[in-house]
Amino acid sequence: MxxxxxxxxxxxxxxxxxxxxxxxxxxxxxxxxxxxxxxxxxxxxxxxxxxxxxxxxxxxxxxxxxxxxxGMVDIHSHPSLEPSYRGIREEHGVRDMYMTGLYERCMAYGVTPSSQLASAEVSYCELLLSGVTTIVDLSMPYEGWLDLAERSGLRVVVGPGFASSRWNVSDPHHLDFTWDEEGGFTGLKHALDLIASLEGRAEGRLTGIVYPAQIDTCTEPLLREAFAAAQDRKLPITTHVSQSVMEFREMQRRTGLTPVQWAAKVGILAPGTILGHAIFIDQHSWIQWWTRDDLDLIADTGTSVAHCPTPFARYGHMLEHVGGYIRRGVNVGIGTDTVPHNFIEEMRWALVLGRISARDIDAVSSGEIFTAATKGGAKALLREDIGRLAxxxxxxxxxxxxxxxxxxxxxxxxxxxxxxxxxxxxxxxxxxxxxxxxxxxxMTLDHQRALSILARDQREMEEMVPRLDPRGRASLEITPLSLPYSREA
Ligand SMILES: [Zn+2]
Structure with a gap:
């Protein structure tokens, strides 16, 4: 090797x-x-x-x-985005969207290139400090990304995002889509060019992953072409699947199938395919669906699941249940979808929520979660030379x-x-x-400097919110502080 x-x-x-x-x-x-x-x-x-x-x-x-x-393997993270949301997203959710705040937040809070760089620098530091040595970095391409990834010293699996549509929420209970099918193919080409440019860089620490952003924002031809490109280049591929009830309902309305069943029909389930986050599959109690095929489809095709409990737990969501996925033969890896990128705390959440959702202390063990956090992640990325000391x-x-x-x-x-x-x-x-x-x-990055840039940029992002939010609200209306200001303030 x-x-x-x-x-x-x-x-x-x-x-x-x-x-x-x-x-x-x-x-x-x-x-x-x-x-x-x-x-x-x-x-x-x-x-x-x-x-x-x-x-x-x-x-x-x-x-x-x-x-x-x-060193641990984080198979799902958004370094260039999530630290910007510290103090904003922990308690932000929309009840009329089955608690998820994802769609509303994407519209109202816009990040700048400067905040993306600072955000990624903070994320990389958090990941390294919690013992992560390999990350899957899922980001929309931005200036300076690869230089920073190289400088960090991390092993970075670069996932440049692309999609055929954008989410659009004009009112709190309606998820809509603005389509640009051609733009999706342009995005795929750009992503493949960017991945090709990694060859020979950073002594092989930078590699690529094909990342059509979400199952609901990509057309069938785009997903097929992205999957074929990944297969040709022996690259892993990942997309968000079954991450919200809204998405499940949209895919059911659009295709007559669950998101996982549709992904299987399109032909993108395989070893080397990672589903983030495969929570709202047909058997989930919030879905109340009649089939029981999704877990079998994931397991039998050798598809991996990126399990990221923290952001979902904050909405009141749980995967049901991680031990059951593992026993059924699903290759599970762990990711940090949001801040903090504290990978070890993420493992703790996975363990505790795995037991709460199963109501069984033996549902999942520390050894199994550690294996998911190391070997499981490596396997998802089609590698045997990381995630183990051998x-x-x-x-x-x-x-x-x-x-x-x-x-x-x-x-x-x-x-x-x-x-x-x-x-x-x-x-x-x-x-x-x-x-x-x-x-x-x-040793390789400046955590404090990046944090001060981020604090300044977060204030600017909040000032822009009333112009971006379809209902013209201020940031404090969308996500009030956890305590009111004193009348003396
Ligand atoms: Zn994600």
């Missing part, structure tokens, strides 16, 4: 004597605890996992006191401090991490053999 591109200096690093390593055990096809072990990588590739490495080493890292785990895999490695107050007692380090410390214990992160997070700080 060695990279064809050799660096000028290929050095060997040994993380010596780590207290605990989450190593890939090929004999059982899963992660396992390996205590007191060395993790050695040369260049961007792991060359040894085990006790007492005696070979030549250029850089020694003292692993005592650390949990060493594989000889021959990429050196995407995270060190969590076992001595952190939220980790102790660290009887079961993964439980300590998921249920207690989350990102607070993450100290060092390596991507492709290069250290990107050191002592809990991102």
């Amino acid at each position: 060695g990279s064809a591109l050799k660096r000028p200096e290929v050095s060997t690093t040994c993380i010596r004597g780590a207290d605990m390593v989450i190593a890939w055990d090929e004999s059982v096809g899963g992660h396992s605890y390996l205590p007191r072990a060395d993790v050695v990588f040369r260049g961007n590739e792991i060359i040894f996992l085990g006790r007492g490495y005696a070979g030549h080493v250029d850089v020694e890292v003292d692993g005592s006191g650390y949990l060493v785990l594989p 000889v021959g895999a990429k050196a995407d490695i995270v060190l969590a401090d076992l001595g952190d107050r939220w980790m102790q007692p660290a009887r079961d380090p993964l439980r300590s991490l998921i249920f207690h410390s989350a990102d607070r214990a993450i100290r060092h992160v390596y991507v492709d053999g290069r250290q990107v997070v050191k002592d809990g700080e991102v």
Whole structure:
């Protein structure tokens, strides 16, 4: 699995004597605890996992006191957009649209190119700080995107968005569409050109994913052509499917089928296809539909699901239920659809909501969710060289401090991490053999500077809201603050 591109200096690093390593055990096809072990990588590739490495080493890292785990794989995120919504979207939803605020927000809150860059920089920092080393970055193309992705040091799966239509909500209970079919094909071509330009860049850390934005905003010919292009280029493909009740009803009205059944009919379900978020499928209690085919179609075609519980939980939505999806054979990966991009908290939500929706503590385990967050994501992206610590895999490695107050007692380090410390214990992160997070700080980006740009741009975005909102409301009318201003203010 060695990279064809050799660096000028290929050095060997040994993380010596780590207290605990989450190593890939090929004999059982899963992660396992390996205590007191060395993790050695040369260049961007792991060359040894085990006790007492005696070979030549250029850089020694003292692993005592650390949990060493594989870098996690986030298969659904919108870095250039979501941080702009901090303080705006957490409690924003439209009851007449079955609680989703997606459509109204897309219309009323417009982002600028400067805020997109700042937003992505903040997102990349949040992801790295929570132990993510690979992200699927789903964005509408913007100036400076690829340079920032390269500079971040992350492994970025670039997904330039395109669609045949835009959502249009003139009143709070009616989702409409403004069509531009030709524009969809132009968008696909632009996306494929952008993906082709990644070749040979950033030592292979930047790759592509074909991203027709939503099942309801793309025509059948566009979806077919996008899928064929992905197959030709051996690229993964993703689109939003079954993400709202409004979408389910629209697709049922338009096609007579559920969104998943229509996707199957169009022929886009396959290994390498990722559905974000496959929540409102036929069996979901809010749908009250009569068929029971959707989960079988997803599982039997080898299609993956990007499970992102946080934004939906805030609306009062739950996937029903993640353990059931996994047991049926669906490949599930985890994504952070919104802020915070705290991947470990996302895993906690997935676990807890998986049990609440099933009303069963055994519905899903920490080990299963960690597997989804690593190997599941890698499989969705058609890769076996990430999401695991194994000889021959990429050196995407995270060190969590076992001595952190939220980790102790660290009887079961993964439980300590998921249920207690989350990102607070993450100290060092390596991507492709290069250290990107050191002592809990991102080395490649300027988190604080990006945050101050974002705060300024968010104020400008809010000032524009009355001109963009079809009902001319101010931002504070759409999303009031959580507390009123004091009369003294
Ligand atoms: Zn999304």
